[in-house]
Amino acid sequence: MLNYDIVVIGGGPAGLAAAIEAKKNGVKDILVIERDRELGGILQQCIHNGFGLHVFNEELTGPEYAEKFIDELKNQGIEYMLDTMVLDITEDRKISAINTENGLMNIHAKALILSMGCRERTRGAINIPGTRPAGVFSAGTAQRFINMEGYMVGKKVVILGSGDIGLIMARRMTLEGAKVEAVAELMPFSGGLTRNIVQCLDDYNIPLLLSHTIIEIKGKERVEGVVIAKVDENRKPIPGTEKHIECDTLLLSVGLIPENELSLKAGVNIDPRTNGPIVNESMETKVKGIFACGNVVHVHDLVDFVTKESKKAGKSASKYVLGELVEKEEIIKTNADEGIGYIVPQRIRMSNVDEKLELFMRVKDVYKNVKLVIKADGEVIKEFKRKHLAPGEMEIISLNSSLLEGKQVSNISVSVKGA
Amino acid sequence: MNKEVVCIVCPMGCHIKVKKDENLYLGYTVEGNKCKRGKEYGIKELTNPTRIITTTVKIKNSHLRRLPVKTNEPVAKDKIFECMKVINKVSIKAPIKVGDVVLENILDTGVDIVASRSM
Numbered sequence: 001m002l003n004y005d006i007v008v009i010g011g012g013p014a015g016l017a018a019a020i021e022a023k024k025n026g027v028k029d030i031l032v033i034e035r036d037r038e039l040g041g042i043l044q045q046c047i048h049n050g051f052g053l054h055v056f057n058e059e060l061t062g063p064e065y066a067e068k069f070i071d072e073l074k075n076q077g078i079e080y081m082l083d084t085m086v087l088d089i090t091e092d093r094k095i096s097a098i099n100t101e102n103g104l105m106n107i108h109a110k111a112l113i114l115s116m117g118c119r120e121r122t123r124g125a126i127n128i129p130g131t132r133p134a135g136v137f138s139a140g141t142a143q144r145f146i147n148m149e150g151y152m153v154g155k156k157v158v159i160l161g162s163g164d165i166g167l168i169m170a171r172r173m174t175l176e177g178a179k180v181e182a183v184a185e186l187m188p189f190s191g192g193l194t195r196n197i198v199q200c201l202d203d204y205n206i207p208l209l210l211s212h213t214i215i216e217i218k219g220k221e222r223v224e225g226v227v228i229a230k231v232d233e234n235r236k237p238i239p240g241t242e243k244h245i246e247c248d249t250l251l252l253s254v255g256l257i258p259e260n261e262l263s264l265k266a267g268v269n270i271d272p273r274t275n276g277p278i279v280n281e282s283m284e285t286k287v288k289g290i291f292a293c294g295n296v297v298h299v300h301d302l303v304d305f306v307t308k309e310s311k312k313a314g315k316s317a318s319k320y321v322l323g324e325l326v327e328k329e330e331i332i333k334t335n336a337d338e339g340i341g342y343i344v345p346q347r348i349r350m351s352n353v354d355e356k357l358e359l360f361m362r363v364k365d366v367y368k369n370v371k372l373v374i375k376a377d378g379e380v381i382k383e384f385k386r387k388h389l390a391p392g393e394m395e396i397i398s399l400n401s402s403l404l405e406g407k408q409v410s411n412i413s414v415s416v417k418g419a
Numbered sequence: 420m421n422k423e424v425v426c427i428v429c430p431m432g433c434h435i436k437v438k439k440d441e442n443l444y445l446g447y448t449v450e451g452n453k454c455k456r457g458k459e460y461g462i463k464e465l466t467n468p469t470r471i472i473t474t475t476v477k478i479k480n481s482h483l484r485r486l487p488v489k490t491n492e493p494v495a496k497d498k499i500f501e502c503m504k505v506i507n508k509v510s511i512k513a514p515i516k517v518g519d520v521v522l523e524n525i526l527d528t529g530v531d532i533v534a535s536r537s538m
């Protein structure tokens with residue numbers, strides 16, 4: 001049995017930031033386990049820029065952002081294993097992992113940090129009817145093929161879903177000589193950042209078809225076309241609006257799902273709204289000593305916020321190992337009220353909160369000129385004005401801990417209210 | 420010369436109308452922006468829109484076949500495809516460090532193509 005103070009599962013931006021922060025807070029024996037052949041995670045295929053505006057105050061590409069953390073990890077002398085797959089974890093933090101060099105390894109950790117990220121939803125997840133030809137890719141898969149492996153995936157492309165990866169790939173395919181016929185989006189608004197709609201679609205005159213979906217994929221060996229249709233307010237295709245678009249490739253950017261197979265094995269409970277572990281103020285799951293951060297907890301749109309959250313997880317895990325985390329205390333639950341989709345963390349123990357309590361959340365709809373109302377046991381404690389809120393843009397609010405000091409609060413709720 | 424642009428300075432996404440007006444000091448009127456930065460952005464988009472290009476070049480002797488690269492300064496928007504043609508002809512050999520110049524002064528713009536990662 002190998003023994004470590006902290007084991008981090010996943011060497012993407014979340015795992016890297018958590019490991020570095022844990023080391024800086026005085027924990028020595030840390031191991032990062034990564035299943036890919038290199039560290040950095042999905043950032044390595046996100047070659048576009050726009051990363052790091054919050055953390056470094058400059059616009060970096062994904063690989064540049066990753067390299068800063070990889071260098072720091074190495075400078076800190078933190079151990080890592082590549083090409084290594086974690087097969088199982090248990091409630092008492094025993095890990096089974098395998099690679100071709102060491103075979104099967106049993107590892108025990110005093111604290112465990114889950115940072116496995118997320119996976120793309122596939123054609124199967126959204127049940128598009130039609131034949132099953134080659135040429136249907138998830139947007140991230142196409143991104144990896146083009147940006148890392150050097151394979152161009154198609155010439156005439158339709159993209160379903162206007163999440164950020166779909167938008168980024170529309171531009172990327174165009175730059176490499178493909179013709180992107182359209183981006184179809186089921187919802188009446190895009191799930192992507194405004195800057196991406198402007199810089200990836202408008203710049204290249206790529207039409208964004210809101211309230212549209214694909215109702216059939218055509219082609220035998222290779223995709224030959226798709227049938228798109230307008231949808232009504234219940235997202236059902238409207239008969240008579242069908243249109244055939246000729247294409248050889250369909251990219252799907254239809255959502256991401258946190259990757260929690262391992263978490264479930266350790267008995268971690270999942271929030272059905274985020275599809276990630278229910279965590280407390282310290283990013284600790286229901287299982288003592290098991291922490292989680294990044295896209296495995298909830299899907300982020302900016303890596304900068306992943307870094308921020310993961311630092312908190314790393315610091316908390318180090319406190320846990322050093323016996324400094326306050327375990328027993330009244331718990332405050334957070335409650336996503338009117339207009340709010342979810343809040344992370346779901347549980348709060350005030351003794352572990354520094355000056356500021358940060359709540360990460362997503363709204364359910366697009367709102368202009370509204371207030372985010374924070375209530376403690378039904379009483380308004382703070383309001384934040386917001387000019388613009390959208391489901392595609394995660395909202396972070398920061399509350400002074402003093403607002404809750406000395407109060408016996410059992411519930412904090414957030415709601416959207418017209419100004 | 421008039422143009423409607425969606426401002427990307429902040430998440431508000433204001434729809435800005437920019438119109439030429441030679442009587443004004445700035446030479447343009449800007450409508451629909453809710454802040455000063457939007458005005459600057461609107462005029463820049465009309466007069467000289469620029470973008471950073473991020474793409475890849477071929478690389479040999481590495482575990483990957485493509486090296487991510489970017490322009491170290493923004494280039495004029497209407498030069499993007501011309502630049503892509505030039506960049507796609509580049510083939511380099513590992514090792515390379517992040518920030519290393521892969522191609523100097525592309526199309527005489529004074530802008531260099533640099534590596535986005537070490538490989």
